[in-house]
Amino acid sequence: MNEQELNIALTNKYMELNSLFTQFFRENSRGPIKFENRNRGQGQILNIIRNHGTITQKDLVNQLDMRPQSASEMIRKLEKKEYITREKSEADKRVMNIHLTSRGKIAAQQSDDFRPIVLEALTHEEKEQFDHIMNKLIAELEPQVRHKPRSRRGRDH
Incomplete structure (x- = not known):
């Protein structure tokens, strides 16, 4: 993988991780686990x-x-x-x-x-x-x- 492809892949993975963190916090800030x-x-x-x-x-x-x-x-x-x-x-x-x-x-x-x-x-x-x-x-x-x-x-x- 060249540098540009790696940069794109890392950015996409970071955006996916950020989205998952946001969803995790949203779901776990309600209900019995507060x-x-x-x-x-x-x-x-x-x-x-x-x-x-x-x-x-x-x-x-x-x-x-x-x-x-x-x-x-x-x-x-x-x-x-x-x-x-x-x-x-x-x-x-x-x-x-x-x-x-x-x-x-x-x-x-x-x-x-x-x-x-x-x-x-x-x-x-x-x-x-x-x-x-x-x-x-x-x-x-x-x-x-x-x-x-x-x-x-x-x-x-």
């Missing part, structure tokens, strides 16, 4: 804040794949649940910094116990290799996606 999907909604927000420690509301919204209005609504809900606090930056009063509360840290850590069954097929070494490869791909792709304005449904630009 888990918080850290990669969506409020779980995603808690995870991002936990990884940053402190993050501005603008930076948080930029990392989420949703409209700013939807993100702001989720942020308000998390604040109401006392999972996060928002406070104005000392350096720039127009900037809102977001932090996890102790209650929010507990909620974010609860999902750490989640282990997708599919990853049990990999050895610890293979998981580390997979993690390394995903980090390389994310580092390559993220600057190309994050810094370009995205068109959003329902937004006028």
Whole structure:
């Protein structure tokens, strides 16, 4: 298989894996087996804040794949649940910094116990290799996606 054919095959396999992961999470987030999907909604927000420690509301919204209005609504809900606090930056009063509360840290850590069954097929070494490869791909792709304005449904630009 030449380089171009291999690139196409790998891309197709990745897209299939992504689709299967999405279906797996969707099917397993309902019913008797319930888990918080850290990669969506409020779980995603808690995870991002936990990884940053402190993050501005603008930076948080930029990392989420949703409209700013939807993100702001989720942020308000998390604040109401006392999972996060928002406070104005000392350096720039127009900037809102977001932090996890102790209650929010507990909620974010609860999902750490989640282990997708599919990853049990990999050895610890293979998981580390997979993690390394995903980090390389994310580092390559993220600057190309994050810094370009995205068109959003329902937004006028």
